[in-house]
Amino acid sequence: MSELQARAIAHANIALAKYWGKADEKLNLPAVPSVSITLAPLATHTHVRFDPKLESDRFLLGGKAAQPEETARVTKLLDRVRALAGLRLRAKVTSSNDFPTASGLASSASGFAALAAAARAAAGLPFDRSAISALARASSVSAARSAVAGFGELPLAGKAGDRLAARMIAPPDHWPLRIVVAVTTEGRKPVGSTGGMQHTARTSPYYASWVAAAPRLCAQIRAGILARDLPAVGTAMEHSTLAMHACAMAAAPAVVYFRPATLAALETVRTLREGKTCVPVWATADAGPHIKALCHVRDVKRVEAALRKTAGVLRTIVCEPGAGVELIP
Ligand code: DP6
Numbered sequence: 001m002s003e004l005q006a007r008a009i010a011h012a013n014i015a016l017a018k019y020w021g022k023a024d025e026k027l028n029l030p031a032v033p034s035v036s037i038t039l040a041p042l043a044t045h046t047h048v049r050f051d052p053k054l055e056s057d058r059f060l061l062g063g064k065a066a067q068p069e070e071t072a073r074v075t076k077l078l079d080r081v082r083a084l085a086g087l088r089l090r091a092k093v094t095s096s097n098d099f100p101t102a103s104g105l106a107s108s109a110s111g112f113a114a115l116a117a118a119a120r121a122a123a124g125l126p127f128d129r130s131a132i133s134a135l136a137r138a139s140s141v142s143a144a145r146s147a148v149a150g151f152g153e154l155p156l157a158g159k160a161g162d163r164l165a166a167r168m169i170a171p172p173d174h175w176p177l178r179i180v181v182a183v184t185t186e187g188r189k190p191v192g193s194t195g196g197m198q199h200t201a202r203t204s205p206y207y208a209s210w211v212a213a214a215p216r217l218c219a220q221i222r223a224g225i226l227a228r229d230l231p232a233v234g235t236a237m238e239h240s241t242l243a244m245h246a247c248a249m250a251a252a253p254a255v256v257y258f259r260p261a262t263l264a265a266l267e268t269v270r271t272l273r274e275g276k277t278c279v280p281v282w283a284t285a286d287a288g289p290h291i292k293a294l295c296h297v298r299d300v301k302r303v304e305a306a307l308r309k310t311a312g313v314l315r316t317i318v319c320e321p322g323a324g325v326e327l328i329p
Contacts, residue, residue: 006121010113032214040322112143234282261312
């Protein structure tokens with residue numbers, strides 16, 4: 001690609017051990033460690049072109065001019081890249097998601113990972129996965145994990161501070177797991193994750209307990225992934241999910257992402273697992289109403305069929321461990 005422009009693709013990711021809460025709001029550092037799977041095929045494509053003719057950054061999302069607050073978040077990332085590269089030019093950013101935006105399907109994660117990679121490359125900075133991850137993390141913590149392939153983790157910052165980046169635990173072919181997304185709405189979520197977690201941290205009486213409990217769940221999930229122990233991973237994942245949501249629901253006023261269809265899909269997963277069928281499947285949900293079911297590839301048809309029949313589930317998307325962020329020629 002010619003100078004001052006670059007294109008990148010990044011996939012969404014789903015946290016198995018949830019991030020919810022910030023240790024440092026200014027540096028955007030997480031209060032808890034997290035573990036995730038990067039999800040093919042849910043992808044964001046982003047093109048960045050620095051252009052001497054532009055007076056301000058422009059951001060097109062899905063073919064339309066983005067909201068001013070979305071453009072402001074993009075400009076913040078671009079400002080970091082401009083500072084690193086000694087560049088003053090404004091940029092045009094064109095981005096498209098192949099899945100619903102801002103509805104709890106982690107579009108900000110793939111979006112900021114793709115933007116970080118494309119912006120660095122367009123500014124002439126080398127492809128450095130860790131630097132891309134840290135740059136994406138400064139905009140949105142979960143985006144750090146979309147930089148890495150397969151099974152990834154984002155530890156606590158410790159000495160890394162603002163260089164905190166995700167790292168791969170195991171590559172995509174480590175374990176043939178599937179995530180079946182039960183889509184329950186195509187609309188935008190009412191409370192974004194940033195606002196939701198900040199409000200939770202300030203007002204939920206359970207927040208301190210959540211922060212104290214999360215590292216142990218995260219360690220169990222990490223060890224379970226390495227040992228390919230699905231019941232261990234699934235049990236701790238469901239626990240992490242429900243603990244996060246319980247903590248948010250106890251905020252004042254409550255932050256409730258669940259809808260009737262969310263609970264119905266959760267019930268479907270638990271019945272599949274605990275009923276006569278005994279399918280090894282566990283559920284998770286992010287800051288949105290969708291349920292994502294984790295299972296082995298051999299059980300995916302049964303899980304998909306059961307979720308499709310669930311009241312309020314509009315459609316399902318089957319995902320698998322995917323690639324980390326990449327530049328596209
Ligand atoms: C529930 O990464 O979107 O999806 O850092 O404020 O941008 P910011 O938050 P964000 O939060 C994601 C929360 C979550 C859990 C997770 O992905 O770990």
